[in-house]
Amino acid sequence: MRDPQPGERRGGRGALWLALVPATMFAVGFAIAPLYSLICDVFGLQRAAAAVPGAPVAVATPQNRLVTVRFDTNVPNDLPWDFVADIRRLEVRVGTLQEMKFRVRNRSDQSIVGRAIPTIVPWQAERHFIKTDCFCFRDQPIGPGESREMIVRFQVAPALPDDIGALTLSYTFLRHDAATSAAPALNLSSKE
Amino acid sequence: MSTVTIHGHEVHDHSHATPTGWRRWLLSTNHKDIGTLYMIFALLMLFTGGLMAMLVRAELFMPGIQFLQPDLYNNMVTNHALIMVFGAVMPAAAGMANWMIPLMIGAPDMALPRLNNLSFWMLAAGGLLLICSIVVPFLPGGGTPVNTGWTLYPPLSLQVGMSMDLLIFTIHILGISSILASINIIVTLFNTRAPGMTLMKMPIFCWAWMVTAFLLILIMPALASGVTMLLFDRHFGTSFFNAAGGGDPVLFQHLFWFFGHPEVYVLLLPSMGIVAHIVPTFSRKPLFGYTSTVGAMISIGAIGMLVWAHHQYTIGMSLAAVTYFMIGTILISIPVGLMILNFIATMWRGAMSFETPMLFAIAIILLFTFAGMTGVMLAVIPGDIQYHDSYFVVAHFHYALIPGALFGLYAGVFFWLPKWTGHMYDEKLGKIFFWLTMIGFNLTFFPQHFLGLAGMPRRIVDYNLVFTEFNAISSIGAFIFGLSQILLPIIIIKTIRGGRKAGDKVWEAAEGLEWTLPSPPPFHTFSDPPVIK
Known part of the structure; x- marks a missing residue:
């Protein structure tokens, strides 16, 4: 298969590419809250912080509840x-x-x-x-x-x-x- | 051009001068030396973390507060976990990866030897910082100790003194160290395999580490970002986790468990890789279902990344979300079960013998399966809400991690010690160690299931009188368990200093490139790659 001597040199490049994975994951950690809001908005999902501004609330006759x-x-x-x-x-x-x-x-x-x-x-x-x-x-x-x-x-x-x-x-x-x-x-x- | 003599084998080092004395270790780029360093570090940390567990069990021997104040008790609980996970199990597994992966795939060394040196010494630096974080609260003006549990949940972690900052930096350093080590392992496995060794011919321990290393580079940064936000909240006025400032403490829980759940598999998989070498060797049959075992390991890693929130059923997620996490979690039992069944099928009609590594492997199969059962109980939402934060959870994860991770490493030590040192270990002492460990372990943790089901909460220094008997039994078991571990370094030192000479192929039915080398292997091995048919 591969010859180990040149393999060592290729190893350095491979390691740099792999280092992108943790760098991306670190950034995703910070982006996760805004991304969550974005996804909820796009797919119309209910979420915790969704205070609906000015949503019309029908004030019906008082109930017994x-x-x-x-x-x-x-x-x-x-x-x-x-x-x-x-x-x-x-x-x-x-x-x-x-x-x-x-x-x-x-x-x-x-x-x-x-x-x-x-x-x-x-x-x-x-x-x-x-x-x-x-x-x-x-x-x-x-x-x-x-x-x-x-x-x-x-x-x-x-x-x-x-x-x-x-x-x-x-x-x-x-x-x-x-x-x-x-x-x-x-x-x-x-x-x- | 120097000549070094190791255990009678004369080796010509033709690439660079080999340092001797302390420089040999500090500046080492040799995978065997770095592997040894990793394992010595892990052994020291194992006993530090074990001592903390002994203190915790001594405090819980009787109800009431005997000699640990609540803050210190919680600090011991926290650091016991952190030291065992980051200091003992992960470095020991990394040490075995360093020693064995190049030998198994016929490579001269790890692909990036200097990076290897850096990852070990960063680990040592991280260990030192962790010790500082434990010591600082005892100094004047040192603030409160870290009393949050290893999960470090805010808002409590925002209120701890400066020992929390030291812990945050510890996690950063340890995180970088294990990411570098993982990158090195992946590159080694892809680029330096001997000619003819395809990925699907790779020994299963290498596959286990391949999955583990990919998990590590994906999850460690999530924890790093979480603790970085914690640091910002503590010192730079941000409100990532502060509800009054528009943040949410639940965000930290998600980031933590996105790391924390796959971390369980990071601890488990290398040990399962070791078991997958030991069971065939002592059953004198090849591993049953190599391909499906590799597939099972990959599936465990992949599904394991997607089920983290089953640790958070009680935070008020939507029904759809908790249902997804429940089903995902239960699904993991399929690949895990497949792996276990492959081990059992390997033993089926094999010519089995029961040396210490095999005894540990069989114990792992039994005890880890039991942890899998309680794991399914905990995955079920209505059940979990009942068991949450009780001693049932403590019993469950100790049954998962001590057999699943620690005993696997013990099995590996006994399996490969003759290869590493050139001497056979004392089989009689090994068996005594195994049985004492089994009795101590089960006596410690089995009664904790009952305590948990009866409602004893975890992480509390005191408990209700009705829990006294089971706690006393558990503490006695813990002392047996703890004391019997002293045998391990005794056996290791005895083996290093002498004993029956071990041949190249230490075990009768051992298979693989590592057994074609002399025991102990020379300082440099496979400078010319072997050819695999």
Whole structure:
């Protein structure tokens, strides 16, 4: 078959070609999330992050179906705020407007701007959870030691899939000062 | 032009001067020396990782916290896994590939000898970094130890101290090392086979390594990209895995298991290649179904790349996705079963004898098949959701990896040690080692199936009182298992220092080019390629 002496020289070229494989795979690792979104869009697949902007939701007459909504609050270590929900869970009737209060207190002696990021779990419920007003639509500046009440008004659309009996609304407050807001602010309000 | 004398064989090195002393090892481009280095490294790491397992089992001997604080306990669990996978099994298999592949295909050396040297010394550097990552938390200001388990899932891995950064760099270095070694093996197998040796005449160990090497160059970069993102999230303000910043921790799980599942086959296949040499030798029959065994190995590699998310059934994937991963996973049992049946058919009506390598090979066939059974149980979604993160999983993968990978390497050591050293090992000690290992191993891991089914979670330092008895049995088994492993280096050292001389063809029915060479083979072999009919 092949003679091993020239084979060694060919080996060097073969190795370079083979090195392209790991290089490509490394790049694919980074491209995997955008590729996933692209494939889901192209084939019209449902996916977790698919918050449908401005999807028309028929607000039908209130039904008798009850859904449990749990509230969850998070503050990262670099934000010296207390952030709690008034109550941990609420039984709501689908299609009815609800109001929920949260309380935020700035423990530090400086004025800090924060911005809340909402998440709905399970993700399938996200498009059926309609916030008509939310503190998360705006930056929230809070003075030193100040305590404030935050309000979200929402309803759960009757179109919520039948197998979802409970969902969780989770907020994470992130620091959004001048230093961190050099980049254009997330315009979350237009999404709803 | 120098002359070296190795074990009485005078060899003229006509290409370049052969360094002696430490330079012989540090600057080595000789496949046999590098293979030996790999295996010594693996043996050291095996005992380091084993010591950690002993600590874990000692802590779990009784309920309550005896002498490992939770963070340190979880660190021991994590590093036991990382050291065994990256430090012991992979280097030992790579060492055997280095030693045996050129001898089996009639090549003078690996195709890229300097790259070979680089991959070994990068491995050693990676091992050193891994030790640093374990030691750093004990120093003032060192932060918390890595307590995530070997899967390194965020968000926990984002919160660990600087030992996590050292671990990330370790993975980068080890990854590059094994990619280079794999490229070298592929190039060697394609370009330096002796005249007349077609791909389908190649010894099956070479085929096993061909599949393994291709798997490695495809999967290691996925892990590298995952841990690189982890590094960015930790230090450069990105949010790949931070939900509050628009990322998703599940992305890391996918990247990790895209590496992690085929990694199981990376650990398994070289050992199955070894078994496929041992079973025919000691049954005195050629391997039953060579072509289908090669096909089975390729299919295991190919399907194994596509089923990673069966480790993640509980993350909330769509029904269609989990169904696909379940069916794919169960499909793997077909090529694996084919391979096992080929081994059994080879033994059928063979003139069998039961030397230590054969005993290990038979134990592998039995015990690995058992792991395959629990594997199918775990592949089934409703079952898995019940067994997830329990000791059942721990029992399953130890039954898969200790027989499937480690015992295969032990079998290889006993099979080829006479060829490497020129002396026969002590058969009586070998058999004692085998039986103690079997008793210890089964006593350790069999009760863990029951613990898992009863609901004992893994990676927790303490447990409910109802689990006490089985944990005590398991710990006693682990001490027997651990202590009996001390026999292995004793046997190896004894064999190196002396013993009955081994002939060229060490075993009566051994087949292949490696057995045409003297034992031990001279420093340079097959400078003129042999001709295969």
